[in-house]
Amino acid sequence: MSWTNEQIADKVLEYINDFTSVNLGIGLPTMVAERIPEDKGLWVHSENGVLGVKGRPTKDSVSPTLINAGKETVSIQKGASFFDSSLSFGMIRGGHIDYCILGGMEVDSEGSLANWMIPGKKLTGMGGAMDLVHGAKQVYVMMNHFNKDGQSKLVPKCTLPLTGFGVVSLVFTDQGVFRPSGNGFEVLELADKSKTKEELF
Amino acid sequence: MSSKVYKNATEALKDIHNGASIMSGGFGLCGIPENSIDALTKMDIKDLTVISNNIGNSGRGLVKILIQDKIKKAYCSYVGGNPDLETRIMNKEIDIELVPQGTFSERIRAAGLGIRAFYTPTGYGTVVADGKEVKHFDRPCILEEALHADFAIIKAQKGDTFGNLWFKETARNFSPLMAMAAKTTIVEVEQLVEVGELAAEDIHLPGIFVQRIYQGTNYKNDIEFLKVQED
Numbered sequence: 131m132s133w134t135n136e137q138i139a140d141k142v143l144e145y146i147n148d149f150t151s152v153n154l155g156i157g158l159p160t161m162v163a164e165r166i167p168e169d170k171g172l173w174v175h176s177e178n179g180v181l182g183v184k185g186r187p188t189k190d191s192v193s194p195t196l197i198n199a200g201k202e203t204v205s206i207q208k209g210a211s212f213f214d215s216s217l218s219f220g221m222i223r224g225g226h227i228d229y230c231i232l233g234g235m236e237v238d239s240e241g242s243l244a245n246w247m248i249p250g251k252k253l254t255g256m257g258g259a260m261d262l263v264h265g266a267k268q269v270y271v272m273m274n275h276f277n278k279d280g281q282s283k284l285v286p287k288c289t290l291p292l293t294g295f296g297v298v299s300l301v302f303t304d305q306g307v308f309r310p311s312g313n314g315f316e317v318l319e320l321a322d323k324s325k326t327k328e329e330l331f
Numbered sequence: 332m333s334s335k336v337y338k339n340a341t342e343a344l345k346d347i348h349n350g351a352s353i354m355s356g357g358f359g360l361c362g363i364p365e366n367s368i369d370a371l372t373k374m375d376i377k378d379l380t381v382i383s384n385n386i387g388n389s390g391r392g393l394v395k396i397l398i399q400d401k402i403k404k405a406y407c408s409y410v411g412g413n414p415d416l417e418t419r420i421m422n423k424e425i426d427i428e429l430v431p432q433g434t435f436s437e438r439i440r441a442a443g444l445g446i447r448a449f450y451t452p453t454g455y456g457t458v459v460a461d462g463k464e465v466k467h468f469d470r471p472c473i474l475e476e477a478l479h480a481d482f483a484i485i486k487a488q489k490g491d492t493f494g495n496l497w498f499k500e501t502a503r504n505f506s507p508l509m510a511m512a513a514k515t516t517i518v519e520v521e522q523l524v525e526v527g528e529l530a531a532e533d534i535h536l537p538g539i540f541v542q543r544i545y546q547g548t549n550y551k552n553d554i555e556f557l558k559v560q561e562d
Contacts, residue, residue, distance in 0.1 A: 176501075177433075178359075178361070178501050178504055179501045179504050185560075186558045186559055188559065189559045192557065192559060193500060194361065194554045195361055195362065195488075195500040195501060195502040197554075201359040201412070201555035202555075202558045203556070203558050203559070212498075212501060214436075214503050214504060214505070214508060214535075215358070215384075215432070215436035215504045215508060216437060216508050218436075219432065219433030219436050223433050223453065250421070253417050254410055254411035255407065255409040255411060255429050256408060256432070256459075257408050257409040257431075257432050258408070258432040258433060259431075260433075260434075260453050260454050261431050261432060261433030264453050264455070265433070291458055292458075295455070295457070296456075
């Protein structure tokens with residue numbers, strides 16, 4: 131048994147306090163925006179210059195100039211604001227954003243994250259991730275637990291180029307919730323309680 | 332004072348030369364200077380240095396001049412969704428500097444505001460820090476230098492003849508910063524108005540940072556990923 135992407139998103143939301151601000155990264159994390167209960171009072175920040183993202187627009191209200199960091203059309207909630215990239219990253223780098231949720235290729239037991247390139251194979255660039263890992267108060271990673279070859283993406287030591295060293299607070303995967311603890315991963319929750327550490331790491 | 336108003340993109344971009352450095356506004360395709368980019372595709376220029384967050388996307392935006400091999404060096408933060416750029420980087424056909432997006436915007440802002448360099452923790456412990464000075468404040472930080480350009484090409488929704496600008500929604504992104512950082516800033520607008528028509532308190536970028544402005548045409552305003560609520 132493993133969690134669906136929606137269940138991972140809901141699990142992430144359980145670990146986010148009400149009435150806080152959260153930045154959602156490209157990929158899996160964007161799903162979180164669509165699962166936020168209205169009474170939770172979250173301010174979703176998107177680094178391309180908007181605070182107060184609300185999820186998908188209705189067909190009639192789509193605007194090509196209103197997008198999130200994943201370049202998807204979005205809508206805004208009451209009280210939202212727009213600003214330039216410098217002010218947007220000032221919110222991040224200045225420590226004003228409570229949580230960021232990032233995708234990941236590898237997370238290691240020291241809390242380091244790699245999510246922007248596989249040498250010789252794939253290059254996405256770091257985008258805002260390197261700023262977010264040093265600026266947000268809590269850094270959460272939301273990703274599939276295993277890669278295409280079936281190997282765990284929670285590793286003793288990252289082998290891919292780092293996004294940040296020792297920055298990750300919690301990891302949310304289809305297998306559970308984990309905390310990097312220095313010499314391994316502390317298991318906070320499991321999708322399937324019968325899974326052993328050998329199967330997970 | 333001579334007029335800043337130009338007839339069209341061709342006139343406004345006429346003196347962009349071989350080897351020039353050009354900043355181009357926009358996040359993905361949102362807020363890109365469509366008319367100025369199209370004008371660049373028709374100009375006989377090469378060896379450009381381009382500073383832009385994404386260098387276009389999937390055949391659109393700055394990819395149009397990338398595939399004409401007019402770009403020698405590029406600064407950007409994100410390559411995802413741009414296979415033409417990714418391939419050229421992998422094959423070492425372009426000189427690329429990948430810059431964390433907050434450092435990217437701050438280096439541009441710094442250039443515009445007369446700040447020579449600044450320290451930031453972003454990138455510490457990664458390849459971004461290679462060869463850079465490290466100084467310990469509350470935590471280790473690296474020294475990042477201001478990023479200037481000869482030209483900036485940007486787009487605003489509305490602008491007046493002095494160059495005061497108003498941007499729509501998230502189309503603002505890097506554009507006001509680039510306008511401050513370049514020697515010559517060339518703005519295209521969907522709506523060119525007379526001075527006084529924009530309320531002073533609604534101006535996002537004062538016209539002092541703008542050298543040239545023209546009325547653009549035929550805006551596509553492409554959407555990269557259309558997401559709507561299901562019925």
